[in-house]
Amino acid sequence: MLDLFSENxxxxxxxxxxxESAVLVEAFIHGKEFSCxxxxxxxxxxxxxxxxxxxxxxELFDYRSKYLPGLxxxxxxxxxxxxxxxxxxxxxxxxxxxxHFDVYARIDGFINDQGKIFLNDPNTTSGMMPSxxxxxxxxxxxxxxxxxxxxxxxxxxxxxxSDTKQYDKLPALLRKFDKLIDTxxxxxxxxxxxxxxxxxxxxxxHISVESGRNIYEKLAPVISTKCSPSS
Numbered sequence: 001m002l003d004l005f006s007e008n009x010x011x012x013x014x015x016x017x018x019x020e021s022a023v024l025v026e027a028f029i030h031g032k033e034f035s036c037x038x039x040x041x042x043x044x045x046x047x048x049x050x051x052x053x054x055x056x057x058x059e060l061f062d063y064r065s066k067y068l069p070g071l072x073x074x075x076x077x078x079x080x081x082x083x084x085x086x087x088x089x090x091x092x093x094x095x096x097x098x099x100h101f102d103v104y105a106r107i108d109g110f111i112n113d114q115g116k117i118f119l120n121d122p123n124t125t126s127g128m129m130p131s132x133x134x135x136x137x138x139x140x141x142x143x144x145x146x147x148x149x150x151x152x153x154x155x156x157x158x159x160x161x162s163d164t165k166q167y168d169k170l171p172a173l174l175r176k177f178d179k180l181i182d183t184x185x186x187x188x189x190x191x192x193x194x195x196x197x198x199x200x201x202x203x204x205x206h207i208s209v210e211s212g213r214n215i216y217e218k219l220a221p222v223i224s225t226k227c228s229p230s231s
Contacts, residue, residue: 031112034078035133036088037126038096039104040155046096048089049137050077076136084115091117103156106133150181 036051055073056065065072077085092107099105099122106126109119126134128149138148154177161170 029110029112029118031110032078032080033108033110034088035106035108036092037104037106037134037137038092038101039152040102040159044159046093046101048092048096050140051085051088051092052076052133052136053078053080074133074136076133076140080111084111087115088117091119095119095122102159104152153177154181 033054033056034051035054037049038046039049041047053075055075057072078088080088088109088111092109095107096105101122101124104126106123107119108121108123109117111117126132128134135145135148138145143151154174157170157174157177161174
């Protein structure tokens with residue numbers, strides 16, 4: 001940074017617009033940006049799902065680019081060699097454990113052209129819009145949105161049993177949850193099966209995801225559906 005400015009000007013002046021007393025200067029990372037969902041398995045161990053690559057439609061991945069359809073692309077899994085994908089997953093699992101996260105988390109980061117990984121934004125929750133990383137990565141392991149949310153709720157309830165004073169109430173609630181899952185599974189077996197394929201590779205893939213999710217939600221109560229977002 002200093003070398004860059006010294007080539008042109010002998011002095012570098014930083015002017016505060018709103019009374020800041022400190023300035024943070026960060027190096028630019030040339031590479032790929034990603035987001036990775038990490039969940040606990042049945043043994044309580046972290047498992048990182050296939051990370052999603054974020055391809056920006058413009059220079060900054062701002063709020064509009066993240067949440068409005070068509071302004072950026074999300075590619076799951078990230079387009080990297082298998083060994084680099086596994087390196088991202090392993091590092092995200094280690095951070096999940098180091099920060100004592102519980103049930104699930106979303107961890108964002110970058111991988112540069114030399115394969116060095118930077119994790120810069122751990123989140124204890126994740127967005128759950130139809131086109132969110134949450135559901136993209138769940139689809140990669142064969143879980144539709146309803147199944148994945150059910151798993152998160154079940155894991156949360158199970159974990160609360162071990163760290164709450166309401167131990168007399170929660171085991172019964174967990175058993176009720178089990179029965180509801182079994183009832184829903186038996187009912188699903190009797191439904192007509194239908195598949196909803198959505199997404200694709202065009203710039204409008206997120207609009208397709210929104211439309212496909214709406215169809216899935218409308219059909220789910222009456223037929224057995226499988227919602228498969230395409231990368």
